[in-house]
Amino acid sequence: MFHNRPFIWHIWDGRRDGFSALVNYHKLDRANLNRLIYTYLGDRIAARRRDQDAGVAGADDRLVKALELQKKLESIRDGESPYDIYVRWKPLHQQPMGWEPDLNDGVRLNIRPFVTAGVLRSRFTINWNKDRGTNPDGSERLNDLHFMLAQKRAARAAVQSQ
Secondary structure (H helix, E strand, C coil): CECCECCEEEEECCCCCCCEEEEEHHHCCHHHHHHHHHHHHHHHHHHHHHHHHHCCCCHHHHHHHHHHHHHHHHHHHHCCCCCCCCCCCCCHHHCCCCCCCCHHHCHHHHCHHHHHHCCECCCCCCCCCEEEEECCCCCEEECCCCCCHHHHHHHHHHHHHC
């Protein structure tokens, strides 16, 4: 923890005997998130399927939880609302599409998809409502906005066509 901003994240499926991984936020890029989803969690899912076929007690529930975690992590990677990253001070065409965190934006903004998905073991409170003060243009400092990927793509296409 660094001032209530964790940089080592404990991702888990919600079961004590289920999948869990410690992830360094500073190294968690799209490739490493894919590695977590398909290599580490994928191996766990394959092992749970083997356990299910062998009739191991509790294997069904562990498999279901691992598959749910995989779907949530894929949603974070793809960045569809509400699992997207919203950076208040960036225009729409510069908003990240999917899991493309900018470390300079800070942990508070980049951890949001994981908190929203409920895949972190520790619970902590971060206020994503509105910040104090106003933007330079006089508008409110809203943080609780989500844009669809189609809106972000359209904004990028509009800027590139200019």
